[in-house]
Amino acid sequence: MFNFAVSRESLLSGFQWFFFIFCNTVVVPPTLLSAFQLPQSSLLTLTQYAFLATALACFAQAFCGHRRAIMEGPGGLWWGTILTITLGEASRGTPINDIATSLAVGIALSGVLTMLIGFSGLGHRLARLFTPSVMVLFMLMLGAQLTTIFFKGMLGLPFGIADPNFKIQLPPFALSVAVMCLVLGMIIFLPQRFARYGLLVGTITGWLLWYFCFPSSHSLSGELHWQWFPLGSG
Incomplete structure (x- = not known):
């Protein structure tokens, strides 16, 4: 049913792709832990959820999907959106629990809306709005946002409310x-x-x-x- 050509190059490329997906998945829970000021015990739960969801997505994509080189795992769009909203609302004094609950409800509603668009066949009509210029601008803004997050992590800067005692x-x-x-x-x-x-x-x-x-x-x-x-x- 499946015709997989295994060679040294494919094994090394697959191993590298595994590391790429692994790094993209494992870095998200600690970032959310810092942004939401969660206890260290929550890191285990978030990491387990991230790996299980990524594994299921990889299996579904490999055996039932398009089998293209599209990375499975936490999306950079969601990651950047969650951190941006969290930092913005936290600076305004919104409680962390309220921010987390609002994000959970918003993500659930987004999933329902995405399924409705897929089942109704409106996807190809909405795709006309995303012209190449729009996608270039979107990817530029997303890259700038993620680059800021990466550099803050590399420098050891806090993602939440800044601690006056932190050191670079x-x-x-x-x-x-x-x-x-x-x-x-x-x-x-x-x-x-x-x-x-x-x-x-x-x-x-x-x-x-x-x-x-x-x-x-x-x-x-x-x-x-x-x-x-x-x-x-x-």
Whole structure:
């Protein structure tokens, strides 16, 4: 039924794609944890949900979907929207629980609306509104928003209400910039057969350097509690 051609290049590319999806998934829960000022025990629940949902989406896409190189996992659009709304409302004094509940309801309504558009066949009509110029502007704004989030994380800046006692973490930032330059250098200067694995090399190198340069004795432990709305339910 399925005809998969397995080769060394496909195995390495698949392994790199796995790392790409893994990194995109694992970085979201800690960011939301910081933005919503949640307890450390909630990180387990959010991470479990993120990995399970991503795994189901990957299986559905591989066996029943288009099988194209489209990354499954938490969407950058939702991620940027949630963080932007959270930071904006928190600066206005809105309670975190109210923000989380509103976001949960809004995401649920968006899912229902998306299904209605798909079932009614209105998708191709709405697609006419998204011209190339609109999509270019959207991707530019999304990239700028996500770049800001990444740099704040690299510098150790808080995502929520700023703590007057926080300090900019220059050593981790320098390591992040070094890994980024390594990946860009591989993509720009190396042949295509090596440049295609720049993300994989950068991920493994960055993790190893972080492990040896910034060892940590802290470990996250706790009991996993399944919740329908881990970001807020009331």
